[in-house]
Amino acid sequence: MASIVLRDIVKKYGDGFPAVKGVSLDIADGEFVILVGPSGCGKSTLLRMIVGLEDITDGDLEIGGTRVNDKAPRDRHLAMVFQNYALYPHLTVFENIAFPLRLQKGAFPESEIRRKVELAADTLELREHLERKPANLSGGQRQRVAMGRAIVREAEAFLFDEPLSNLDAKLRGQMRTEIARMQRRLGTTTVYVTHDQTEAMTLGDRVAVLRKGELQQVASPRALYEQPVNLFVAGFIGSPPMNFVPGQVEGDRLRLPFADLPLDEDLRTRIGDRALVIVGLRPEHFEDASLLEQDKVASGFSFDCEVDATEWLGSELYAYIPFDTHPDVAAKLEDLDRELDGEGMRTQVIVALSSESRVRDGSAARLWYDPARLLVFDPETGVNLTRDDDVAAQIDAENEEDRKASLERAQAREAREEDDGGAAATGRHRGGAPQPATG
């Protein structure tokens, strides 16, 4: 187990294309860090540089305090789960999991290998498949074999390269919690690459958002959601994605396409002398005004609008509200949408209302929004003008506390099971983790 430090990591390919442009990142011992971004942002390249399958053009990579730039993958003692699992098709599940152990010639006697493999297999519920070949396994089982191969050798860190992208939705959800549970119990430093922001939000202690090879923001999921640094991060995090609408500043009022709202002192100073800004509104922060109590309605701003289409999902209701955009920001928003792998079809606001709402296709609705949750961005640079660094820092600090607490709880539960279970099997993984909670 070890910390991983990236210092100004640069990757240029042979044709001069810069895939990663100077990324610096501190990953603490035992931490679960997610690298996330749209396709082509360099996240997989970064992971492959950490594991040693890709040369580092410039910068320093340290694992456990030692510079490993020039070390071969085998000398970095990391375990990796590949997107397509990369199982050895000619070996049984048992031999696949035992493969890393057998490579360390003479390090483990046969009985030790058998014990370790069976232990890993029990953890991942693969015991009855040990003698089968990968070709005869389902997608989820293959995925678990790949994880078994990673956990069996007590590596310094786990690296995951989009491990769930080949699974169907239900299995993905199950494996996601499984990975989270496993990481907590083993307390192993983990770097996880994904383009799926749900995985990023649910799994990570901290999430690093990448865009075109540049690090945008590294923060806890909550800080990313509430205090994004720029348009890109705000648009990437959240599902359905944040709505961006042009906001024209007129005196002490901010004019949105569908509503006018007063600007308070704080917002006023933050906006400065800009006449046009981009306003970000989270779909889930909208409410159907008719369902709210009277005094709550007064605390925010309400507006009338025409609903174009609705989707009732049981737990909530999505309503689509078309609006006319401002020509000065249209191009900017279109670029952003394309960068986030969107289609840029039409300008519309998505709102997520309570499923009790009676708003339906074509109906007129009165919606409510809390102005305190409004985000305002500079239309040129995309910088979030409403971001509060102190709040963001505090959220991250709380998150770090939570992480340590949950790590300790997981270790304590483990220890308890070890005590009363008596089964030597259950707690053995921690063999290599003498001080798991120091991260």
Place this chain on the structure above:
Amino acid sequence: MGLTTKQKVWWAVITVVVLVYALFPVAAIAATSFKIPSELDNGRFLPGTWSLINYEQILVGDAQSLFLSSLRNSIGISLIATAIAAVLATLAAYAIARLDFPGKRLILTTALAVSIFPVISIVTPLFNLWRTIGLYDTWPGLIIPYLSLTLPISIWILTAFFRQIPWELEQAAQVDGATTWQAFRKAIVPLAAPGVFTTALIAFFIAWNDFVYGISLTSTEAARPVPAALAFFTGASQFEEPTGSISAAAVVVTIPVVVLVLLFQRQIVAGLTQGAVKG
């Protein structure tokens, strides 16, 4: 599948016709090989008296020296040519499938050009050249031309095969703690072995069946392979046709090919279609 009865009947008829067309000569040779010399011209398909006299003649009798030495030449030359072709083709195909280097397409195109080049047109120049430099009527004198036959197709088949191997396995092995060599040996070789084996088999058949080089570039028992040697069989006396012994020899040299094909049918078909579809 949705074949009507009429279609099924037609397919059956076509299959039978093709089988008879392809196998009748083989059956005729096999039947002839069991005839005694006096029955050769009797115009009947099956021998009146079944006899092994022809086999005796080529294996222990008069024709023994001619046949056994050529059999030894055939086996030796084909095996060596196959081994060299398999090794060279494996390395070449590995490089073509794995690495990006200038001239990659050129190599593949050249290989294709060589394999469609008519053999007969280079036999005469080769004959003169070999005589000048002393390769005429030697094993290397046949192995080298055989390589020109077997290498191109081996490279094509193996390149197609190697392209299908997921190279992430090699990387996974390296991350798991293997050296480059270990990763190659433990993760890639087991997957590549069936392809190399199939290719070697196909290369062996090509070398084994060759006649044009065999007859043109040899003159004595020193290097003459079986297909060429068959033409030099003589009857027991000058009034007898050597047809019986030629048939027997043909059967003997066909047996290993048939056995190998039957044993590895599935792999060979897979190997051939891979080369055909993916190449």
